[in-house]
Amino acid sequence: MISRLSRELSPHLTYHSLYHTRDDVLPAAARLGRASGLNEDEYLALTTAALFHDTGFIDTYEDHEAGSIAIARAALPDFDYSPAQIDRIADLIAATRMPQRPADPLQELLCDADLDLLGRDDFMRLNRALLKEVRHYSHRPVPDDTWMRDQLRFIEEHRFFSPAARTLRAAGESHNRALMRAALASTNGANHAAGGLA
Template sequence: MDCLRAEAYVLDQLRQHLSPTLFYHGLHHTLDVVEQALALAAAEGITDTDVITLLRTAALYHDSGFLTTYQGHEAAGCALVRQVLPDFGYTTPQIELIEELIMATRMPQSPGSRQLARILCDADLDYLGRPDFWPISQTLFEELTVRGLMPNEMAWLQLQVEFLSTHRYWTPSATIRREAQKQARLAEVQKRLTR
């Protein structure tokens, strides 16, 4: 598999064709998810280079469906994977695994017992337990607002409380790294909501 060409292809597509109103789901988010997925894989003890390559490819393509649609972007990303990855030497089983990883990130997340799916899900929502939670969550609020999917800030804060309260990290490494800070962010959101 020629992962470098597969990577160059999707990064070029995302740079050229993503909507400028994807304030959250832009190229910066994809690159962050790749970085966090690789860090989590290392923390979880994954050393097989082919496995890491497949995880990296899944992370790079996980939101590529936004090139064509907002709702159901995971399935659209899987269609893109099926279309282009054979040209880069990916086998059918490798492509099916990448599709499975992408679909695991659909909300509500459902990675099952597959470690790579759990890693990708945790990487996708890593920011929930980070110091940059507030500016990142603001970009998601703006992205949803511009699409008419979020009526106001009060509704957004209520959604945040519900989401943070029910969200879980799937890997031990993400739980150790991010859970305590995520709980702190939840408390901050609840405090803003009562103001």
Template sequence: MQIEQAREFILDKLKKELPACFHYHNADHALDVYTASKQLAQSEGIGDHETQLLLTAALFHDSGFLSGQKDHESKSCNNARLYLPNFGYTDEDIERICDIIMATKMPQSPHNHLGQIICDADLDYLGRNDFFVLSKKLFSELVITDGLKTENDWDKQQIVFLKNHHYFTKTAIELRGPAKQLHLEEIIKRTV
């Protein structure tokens, strides 16, 4: 597996070909999920080969946005199947990568440890200091792609989402849970 070459390829493709309306779901997000996945895999004691599969899934997990927003996880798997053989990935590795990618489909329902890790990495920002910066980027994307109208509507959506969301891994629960709760409380205060 030539993960560095695959990483360079898909990030370049996202930067060049993704429609400009994707202010959040872009190459920066792919890299963010890759970094969070790497940290979580290390903390969760994941072996080298499985970590490579996880990191590849992180890079490709939203590449389906290149073909549109609807059912983008399946489209991301199509991209993995199309491009990853060029980087020395076996069919078995690619199917495992697709299984990891599909865990990110909302509502998240991972059925193994790698799926839990990518789900936590995908929403790592919920419990980080840059939450409000990234939340604003997602809001500006949803105004264009989903017809979201006002920041107040967005706050209401975020409250429901944050109340229902839970991290899966012990690492994310401890590392991101407390700050996520503070962010929720701050949004609730400003919507009253």
């Protein structure tokens, strides 16, 4: 699946890229799964769902979760996953749809892995990558101040679901909220100054 993502994801997916799956969500899911003491079956379901959770972006930007589930259902029988395992993985992928509303601890772990960046040092860089992607796929201007306000609202309302993610990332998320507030204040200040010079 990694090789398929590498070949088939659009270069315009500057956030939902191969990096997001391979180097961000999959390792986060593995880390959170180990920290939560999952058994072998649970760990396999979680990490497989992390690997497939954004594959739907190969075919569509909107409602990509449904595409991801379809790709997983087509691919996983070839790797001897049972129908019950595949159903569980599909449920996990579906839980990552925004706004996230996980219904059980395993869904919580995948949702937390998907948004692990909110508590990391590379949050601001990845947030800019997401803005670039959104601007491309929305086909409309997205002003910096509007983006910053929306992103600040998102990160202020967000809380990690699982105890493992809260332990690992809550402090970093709090720091990133402060960074986003400062960035928004700076953007608003620049806009205000530019308006005053006009």
